[in-house]
Amino acid sequence: MKRWTRDQMAARVARDIPEGAYVNLGIGLPTLVGNHLPKEREVVLHSENGVLGMGPAPALGEEDPDLINAGKQPVTLLPGGAFFHHADSFAMMRGGHLDICVLGAFQVSATGDLANWHTGAPDAIPAVGGAMDLALGAKKTYVMMEHLTKSGESKIVAQCSYPLTAIACVSRIYTDLAVIDVTPQGLKVLDIIDGLSLAELQRLTGVPLSH
Template sequence: MTTRISRQELAARIASDIPEGAVVNLGIGAPTLVADALPQDKEIILHTENGMLGMGPAPAADHIDPDLINAGKQAVTALPGSSYFHHADSFAMMRGGHLDVCVLGAFQVSERGDLANWSTGKPGAIPAVGGAMDLAIGAKSVYVMSDLLARDGSSKLVSSCTYPVTGVACVTRIYTDHAIFDVTPDGLTVREAFGDNTVTQLEELTGLRFTHHESPTDQESAT
C-alpha cells in the first residue's frame, strides 16, 4: 500500500504546476529541490533573496563556484542572462508583488491559509522571521511544500496555528507527501490524493474536514 511520495517526486509535482514565464522564489530546505525538477522546455526564472535572478540548478561537485549560493547557502548555478543585485533591491522585488510564485516550507498551515514556518516558539529558536514574511505576503501565489505529519505524528494542517504566524491567509496551495490541498474561502479542498489515500483517510490523519476538487470532467458531468 502506497500512501506517501518522496520529496523528489513532490518537488517534480510542484515544478509541473509552475506556469511558463513565472518568476519564482524557492524557500530554504525542501523547496530548493524544485530547482532541479523544473521542466527543460519551460522558461521559469528563479529568484533568490540574497540578490540573484536567473538562478539555475545545483552544480556538479567539480563545478561549484563559492560565490554562487542561494539564501540557504547552497551552491547554485547561473543561467545565461542572470543578474545580481543588492539585498535591498531583492526585498523590494518581494515586497512589491513582482514574484509570481514562492514555494515555502511549513511547521503549520491553518485551514484558512495562515502560515507558520519560521519558529516553533521553543527556547533557543531562531529569533527573527527573516525573509519568509515578505515572501508569504508579497508573492502572487504561495505554495507550501511539507510533510503532512510532523515527527510526532501530529498534523501540520490545523484548524488554527499554534506556532508564531508568518503570514495570515496567504497560502494558495499545500503540497504534501500524502496529497495536494487548495485553500478556498470555504476551507481546504483535496486537489489530488497520492497512492491509496482517500479524503476520509486524510480527514482522519488531520482531524479536519475536506472537500473534493472539482475537475473539468466533473464540471461537464454536472452540466
C-alpha cells in the same frame, strides 16, 4: 504508508509552475523544485540574497563558492541571470513582482495562515529571513512540507499554535500525502497519493477536507 519522496513532492510543485513565472524557492525542501523544472519551460528563479535566473543545483565538484542561494547552497546561473544588491531583491519581493513563492512550514491553518519561522519553544532558534516579505509580497504562496510531524500530528491545523509568519497567505499546500488548495469554502484536495483514501487523509489531517 506510502508517501511521496521529497523529489516527487518537488516534481509535483514544479508541474504547477507556469511558463514565464517569476518564482522564489524558500530554504529547505522548496529548493529541490529548481531541479525538476522542465528545461523547455522558462521559469525565472529569484533568491532574496540578490540572484535572478538561477538554474538547477550544480554537479558534484562543479560548485562555485561565490554562487549560492539564500540557504547558502550552491546554485547555477542560467544565460541572462543577474546579481544585485539585496535591498533591490527585497524591493522585488515587497513590490509584488514575484508570481509565486514556495515556502516550507511548521503549520498551515485551514484558512491559509502560515507559521514557518519559529516553533515558540524556548530553546528554538528563530529564523525570520525573508519569509514574511515573500508570503505577503508574492502573488501566490505555495507551501511544501511533510503532512505530519515526527510524532504523527497534522501540520495542517484549524488554527496555528506557533507564531504566525503571515495571515491568510497560503494558496496551495503540497505534502508527502496530498496537494490541497486553500479556498474561501475550505480545504479542497486536488491530488492524493495512490492507495490513500480521502477518508484516511481526512482522519490524518483532522480538519475538514473536500474533493
